[in-house]
Amino acid sequence: MPIVSVSIPESLLEKIDVYMEKLGFVGRSEFVREALRRMIEQLEAAGEGRERRTWIIVTVTRHDEGSTADRKVIEAFHSHQPLVRALYHQLLDDKRCINIAVVEASALELKPLMSTVRRIRGVERVWFMPV
Structure with a gap:
């Protein structure tokens, strides 16, 4: 099996170590492989073509x-306004906000928006899923 080196913040x-133990994973590699499998399953379920579907995108900043x-x-969501059907913004606490967007797009149309959001410094988390 090939080895891939990945930098992970401490x-x-x-957190990986905590959940690895709670869920009974033998090691970090097994945990990471399972996480990657789940993400790939999600992406495959979403489709890769030009078929439009509804997505939920959640960011924590x-x-x-x-x-x-x-x-x-x-601003990133506003710049992709033709795709965005709804956008909700809320303070989570005194240091973080959550943004929830409902987007109607093909996977190809979604890619530039997701790429933009993921590159923003200060974005702690980005989740997305097809509805």
């Missing part, structure tokens, strides 16, 4: 002093 590695992540995420 905070994420700590930091809005610490000086952070512009939240504004940039909202």
